[in-house]
Amino acid sequence: MCYQHLAGGNLVPLDSLPFMAVQNGNGSVSSGNHQLPNEEKMRFHQELIDSLQQKEDFKNLAIAYIRMVETAKDELGYRASDSLLHEALKINLQLGNPQAIMQTYNELFFLSFNTGNNKQAFNYAKEALKIAEEHHYQKSAAIIYSNISLMYIRQGDYEKANEYNFKSLKVFQQIDDTLQMARSKLSIGLVYIMLKDYDKALQNIGEARDDFIAVGDEKGYSISLTNIGLIYIHRKDFKLALRHFFEAVQIDEQYNDSYGISSNYTNIGEVYYQLGNLDKATQYLNQALGIYQKFGDKSGLATVFLKLSRILTDQGRLHQALDYCTQSIAIFDQTDEPVSKKDALAQLAIIHQKLGNYQLALNTFREATELKDSLFDIDKAAKILMIEEKYINERLTNENLNLRYSNDFQQLKIDGQKNLNRTYLIALIILALAMAIIIIQLRKKNIAYKFITRKNLELMKKEQELKNTRKKIDRLSPNDRKVAPTITPDEKEAIMMRLDKLLDEDKIFTRSDLTIEKLAQRLSTNRTYLSQIINEMYGKSYSNLINEYRVKEAMKLLSDPDIGGRYSIDAIAKDSGFNSISNFNIVFKKFSGVTPSVFIKNIDYQSLTPSDNTLKFTNL
Known part of the structure; x- marks a missing residue:
């Protein structure tokens, strides 16, 4: 696609390349007329198929089925296209032509990928790759590597995605295929967009764009424009982003590329949302939604549902927002898109919080955080x-x-x-x-x-929101919470409120001599009850809780340019509650993954917001 979706979005590959064409009587290849009006186009294909069936020319009949899907899939829709491709596959399997079988699997991959049927798409790609490697079709195998990389991008496995990207790029450079090198660079750029390394993304996608121009591939050029537009969204240059998206739409309309048009409409809607123009955002998102519904594109539907849910939330139409968001999560489950599902869960938590469903909000937020942590490695x-x-x-x-x-x-x-x-x-x-x-x-x-x-x-930014939500949950009725029989709900609530105040307002954890006994004494309870409450409410031990608060306090101080730049690490460690620099270094690395000195060197003060745009993929 257009990899037009990022976090919270869907991936929409481009139309497939014409791998095969019907042979004329003289043996030359004809690709058919792509510029015919819709009715004439359908009539042309149907007459060709009828003629080949009468002649029992099964080889060319299979090719005709594929060509019909390639040039008229918008008119056919998903089910009819899938049926025709399976008819072609059946014929090619009977004829035993490995190259034709491989190419048919590729077409099935493109169709499934474009409509969000990711598991099927993966299976088709693997079948095609098996044939390509078995028969040493070097270029075809490299093309399939690129296709598989798109699947891994959609699933959030960027390590695997780039493994396949560079495998394909290596082959294409060996055979000096500029077009396919451009497509590999484009896919590599998509990975860097997902990793938020926008300089590298722009470098790779920019090179791909220039290569597409050099070989005269306008559709590849359109895809490059879309993904460069995404980079400008992340850089908050919305004027440049819109310019790229609208130019891409013009090319997509010229080629009647519905997938490209819908992807760009989705991104244009996102830009207007970022600019605060909710009416225009809704207008473009609904246009994209209509196209996705027409062709049964699950990923596209889920993406637009999520974006519309955000708009409805901002407008205070929370029940409608809840419905759209719930639908998006269900579809992302079906299409196996954990990155997008994570963003949808985060939005659902916000909606529940605004509706006053604080327990649901907390549970959903935790689910989103756990999913995010599982994706980040x-x-x-x-x-x-x-x-x-x-x-x-x-x-x-x-x-x-x-x-x-x-x-x-x-x-x-x-x-x-x-x-x-x-x-x-x-x-x-x-x-x-x-x-x-x-x-x-x-x-x-x-x-x-x-x-x-x-x-x-x-995570530090999200922490305060989670604390506020937990405080609201604490004010729920006792029946809304599970409590241990050894301490009454009222006692637990009172202790929790006092503990929150001591940690969040008084910052008692900054006392280096603090022990669980001293903390229990301040809370007018005993060590056993306090340990039980901490385990139930925080899911961790006393020492881990206190050390986590201390590390987060240290990170706040270190990331403040007015403090971190003026005071030594030793001073900040003591202010955060640590009694020795060696212990501080050990605990800090345990909870953050890096040492304090490395943390300071790598602080990025730019706003950290989830990616939720629509990438534009290419079918290779």
Whole structure:
């Protein structure tokens, strides 16, 4: 697609490339007339199919089925298109043509992917890849690698996505296929959008755009425009974002590309929402919704439902917002899109909170947080960088080996002094490679640390909201909460209220000599009851609770430029309640994933907001 959805969105691949075409009597290939009016187009295909059926020309009949889906899928709809492709698959399986079978699986992949049937799409891609690898169809295998990467992007597995992206890019560079290299770069750019590395995203997608222009691929150019528009949304340059989206729409309309049009309408709606123009946002989102409903695009429907839910929430129409948001979560479950589901759950928690359903709000927020934590894996983030580095290192090694072999050949013709020069050259190459590897490794580590720091700062922002919600829950009736039989609900509520005040307002955790006994004494209870309450309400031990508060306090101080830049780490550790710098370093790294010094170096003061735009994918 247009990878037009990001967090909270759906991925919409582009139309598939014409892998096959009907053969004319002279053996030449004809792709059919894409510019025919809809009625004439359908009549042309139907007459061709009837003729081939009468002649029992099954090979070309299978091709005709595929061509009909490629050029008239908007008129056919999902079910009819799926039926025709399965008829083509049945014929090709009977004929035993592996290339035709593989290409039919590819077409089924495109159709399923475009309509949000992700599990089916994955199965079709795997079947196609099995044939490509078995028969050594190098280029076809690389194209399928790119398609599989789109599936992993949709599922939030960016490590796997880039693994397949760089596998495909390596093949396309070996065979010098500019068009397919552009598509691989585009997909790599999508991964970096998801990882919020917008500089790298713009670099890769910009290169893809230029390559599409060079080979005259207007639809690829349109996809690039859409995804560059997404980057400008994240950079808050809404004017440039709209300009890219509207230019992409013009191209999509020229090619009658409904998937591209709907993806861009979704993104345009998002821009107007960000600008506070809710009427225009609703207008474009409803236009996208109509297209998604027409073609049964589940991912697209869920994406628009979520965005409309946000608008309705802002307008105070909470029950309608609840309905749309609930529908989006159900669909994201079906389409196996955990990243989008996480954003929908976060929105659902907001709606429940505004409706006064505080227990539901807390439960939903926790579910969203758990899902987010399961998706974020710092080891995976580092591995993504290692995949790119491995690819770069292999290219450097191959280029330098070629240079060395060329030099060896020349050295046979020159004297001993030239041999010495060759030795110097090889030494310089080895030194350059070593320096490149060291630089890349340091860069990988720094980017990984930035991931951890950003995650911690984002969690800090959410913490206060969760605390406020919990306070409201504490005011619910005793029947609304489960309590242990050893302490009455009234006693528990009183202790919790006092504990909240001591932690949030008095910051008692900053006392380095604080113990559970001293805290229990301040709360007019005993150690056993206090430990029980902390375990039930926070899901953790006393020591972990206090240390977590201390680390979060330290992170707040360190991230404040007026404090972190003026005071030493030792001073901030003591102000946060730690009695030694060594203990502070150990506990800080345990809860945040990095040491305090690394945290300071990698602080990003930009606003941390979830991504919720529609990426534009390409079918390869």
